[in-house]
């Protein structure tokens with residue numbers, strides 16, 4: 508849904524008039540600074556109209572100008588339009604000096620206000636688009652996520668689309684499927700990219716310490732609290748808080764986390780004042796939260812707060828082709844890093860990688876490949892180096908539908924040719940007795956390129972190469 512415009516005005520009549528003037532733009536209202544700040548944190552409005560005369564000193568611009576500064580410190584890209592009274596020119600100039608986008612004199616001329624608001628929304632949208640494009644060019648973040656499986660590519664697309672919307676994302680997937688990697692990618696693609704990414708594994712910290720870890724504590728709050736400690740939520744201010752294994756959060760802390768998500772303030776243990784914090788929470792779990800909710804172990808209201816968008820990450824065994832692809836990528840990384848003489852995998856090792864069920868997913872694969880490279884006595888890593896058994900061809904159950912069998916055979920042939928050709932397209936094409944164009948086309952059909960090899964030529968280069 509489009510983000511709303513925030514009207515900050517203490518006069519209910521004027522609030523109504525502005526809403527009406529600005530309709531059909533979606534608007535929300537705030538009557539004082541506290542309400543306004545909480546609305547800014549919650550809804551991130553692109554445009555705000557701000558009456559400078561606010562309680563407790565409605566006759567002076569003091570509160571309004573100070574609120575302007577606070578809004579811009581939380582959300583610097585917000586376009587704040589200051590609404591000023593008769594003698595307001597001087598204040599308007601001050602407000603512009605403090606970073607306001609524009610001003611509109613009172614009594615408000617509806618046509619003029621609509622023009623200013625319209626322009627503010629358009630400027631904001633253009634700036635956001637500009638930032639998004641710059642971010643995409645600067646950091647091909649998702650390139651670090653190696654996959655050719657359509658289900659995982661769809662996950663990457665969802666992460667990309669969700670990055671800009673400041674919504675809670677829940678990542679569901681088995682251990683080692685890449686939940687943290689995706690959470691980091693989401694953060695780096697989001698407008699919060701330059702602010703902190705703070706991760707906390709709720710399952711790895713003893714229950715007694717978890718509250719302080721999340722919310723922080725003041726000195727002397729409990730025995731052993733020798734100094735003030737800032738919690739992870741506060742540390743992540745402006746950025747993203749990644750709560751891994753959120754299903755392990757004990758009930759009392761679920762209540763506290765929910766309250767934080769509703770009110771966006773934290774209170775350190777032993778502290779006396781609420782501290783406003785602006786973070787995006789990304790949570791992850793490998794447990795079945797629905798079952799936990801049925802058993803009463805996980806709060807439903809917290810679930811819906813965290814899970815505004817749910818992303819299911821497929822396990823590695825559900826991503827055909829990925830184990831071998833990832834194995835090559837990890838092997839290349841480790842051999843480069845260690846200047847190892849290892850050059851690749853034996854055919855039998857590749858078959859074993861393909862046949863293994865990978866209960867520990869990508870983490871298990873990464874560890875096995877790293878260990879194997881260290882252990883390998885030959886230029887080619889064997890199944891034994893990987894600690895894997897080669898699947899018995901006679902007992903391995905082949906898929907039955909003919910189309911699947913054909914596709915699988917084609918994919919196998921492509922992989923083998925690429926392997927034998929050491930990744931060289933011309934050589935692989937020769938082995939398969941097809942043209943380079945046909946090979947590129949088949950690789951694309953089987954998802955063997957794009958995500959797999961960022962150095963592969965793009966369509967234009969391909970044409971140039973093929974024409975050469």
Ligand SMILES: Nc1ncnc2c1ncn2[C@@H]1O[C@H](COP(=O)(O)OP(=O)(O)OP(=O)(O)O)[C@@H](O)[C@H]1O
Nearest residue numbers: 651652653654681682683684685686687688869870
């Ligand atoms: N698609 C991928 N491409 C490249 N590396 C990956 C991919 N998926 C996972 N990894 C790597 O595998 C390891 C495990 O990933 P990660 O820690 O993100 O998994 P996780 O799902 O958060 O695990 P856990 O639930 O146990 O915390 C990391 O080293 C990560 O970089």
